[in-house]
Amino acid sequence: MGLKLVINMLLILMVLSSTSAGRSRELLAGAAFDVTTAKYGAKPNSDITQALANAWKDACASTSASRVIIPKGTYKLKEASFKGPCKAPIEVQVQGTLQAPPDGAQLSKPDTWIEFSYLDRFTLSGSGTFDGQGQKAWKENDCHKNPKCSSITVNMRFHSVKNSLVRDVTSLNSKNFHVNVLSCERLTFQHFTVAAPGDSVNTDGIHIGRSTGVNITDSKIGTGDDCISIGDGTKQLTITKVTCGPGHGISIGSLGRYPKEEPVSGIHIRNCTLSNTSNGVRIKTWPNSPAASTASDIHFEDIIMNNVGNPILIDQEYCPWNQCNKQASSKIKISNVSFKNIRGTSSTPVAVKIACAKGLPCDKVEMTDINLKYSGKQGSITSQCSNVRPTITRVANTLACATKS
Template structure:
């Protein structure tokens, strides 16, 4: 092959590559989205998704351009898709409508049965759930972004604010990584969990800042192999495993690793909560390298979580192999550690190693402990009376 022929061939391949790359990007504006913050762009988003999901090749990208605000109603982005990886690039703002137009749904944006999904943004990417239109209403509030029945998912580098209820819910999914997220809602906004995980496996939440009116991260029934690493939490209700066993249900979580978390001005810190009368188990849960700053209740096990509408049953969710290592900082109140376990002997193998939690106001701290079985090692303050 001559030099001129080879050069032309390479140029042609490069030109084709540019066309293929361009063809793999589906801009919502090309499908009719206005991005003026008032026009309903739901259909344009659905049409762009249909095109992107059906595109063949290694990847396809749905682009939400910067410097625009797109009003989008409740939308389910369904798979499976033709490409190995589908990318949703959120550079602008996606805004929810007021409460009433979508009150019949239990989600705002849902990705369903998508394998190989990336939702990412940048400094400008934002989901605005307009939760203020919901929080004072007695009607059921809804999750903002739901990942359901998906696998091989990454959510990264975007912000979510003011969700009606949970900001991000991961359900019945596997191999999900949430990283470099900023999630915010007022401290008094009801049920606005930052990230909720249930019935999912191999989920990681890393390098994110979360401040809401409920749990920064809640790890619900059926979750296994969940890692929380490098989180700044506050305001909020901490990182919670549970609640489990409501209305006597049999539920479980296991292999939960929470580490390198800063709790700042939160109601709770490292918390495990189960409903009174529940069944099942929560086991192999660790909290490591945790720092508390002015936290109301830094370390909590509560097996007496109740609802006045429930009739408590006998028994409790069995807790075992719970490990706390290198916890330090300050508490707003005197009680720094609360292990409230059932008389049924369902709190076993509780291991506490190296804890130093002092009072933010300068006084001493204490631990309240009942029916917990386990041991301590290293320097532990306050002393936990029911552990060896």
């Protein structure tokens, strides 16, 4: 009897153990929400808008870490809103290609295709592609010269996202900006790719505004506007190991166009390569600013320029298409700016131009180890500076602000 009792107890323990393991497997499997399962019903070459919304709703409600999975394949997506807060860390893993409506069909937010908002401990990952199919929109886009133009769709918006990571995915052919980052904290882009033709209009790669602690690293951006544009209120931004081109370069600004803009500070851009861009690293502010503000603690270091127009540029008279009064000074005070170890080739004779505001000269501008050669045939390489007295160290005379304008 004793032996039988022991055997029965062992059998019960084995069953309980098997059941427990099965439940653990169910919980582990339950942490993954694949949009192509029967529950959600997504299929390649069809619209998965509702399936993705349902999968996100379930994952966001999970009390344990979860993943929304979009497998390999091509899927139509009218729009998507990944909105929190969620109950636990959450990841969206995109392995396939998501295609936006090519004609910009009616959206709940006309300027947004995909939005990530009010999230903490969020990850966007995978080898997939967000294809904005912007070719038609580029032909119709006049926002670069028409302030009253209609809203045009941004591929991805990140709003109030904290402690989060975007890695390995690609933004392709957005109709407007590829990525807009607003009111975010400690958000990292790693191994991120932006791809659009050099003539695509207003397709900034990543635009950052009113955010703190954003980090962009080991990424490749080629587009028709700024590879990275930095708007007002940006603080403690780090950009490293980014390759830029085609595009308009890496820009702080434009600043000073609108009232109630917030200061920019703590910008560190290092170990980047720009190739065949219309500008290099620049700070641009509008003249006749409606309100005063500042841009300070800005540092560009270890930058390679390959056939780049205007490699080093501070422009406080930025006024595209004559939309402003250049006679009135910019009210954006620029200070504590450094350009260090910047080398390569310039496609324009004026390789260094620092044009500061007449009524508000730049302070504490430093240039060290600048080694640029002119690749064209329109004269010799030179520099132009106004309303600034930079500190110069190991810079050739032709690049040392010898020419005053």
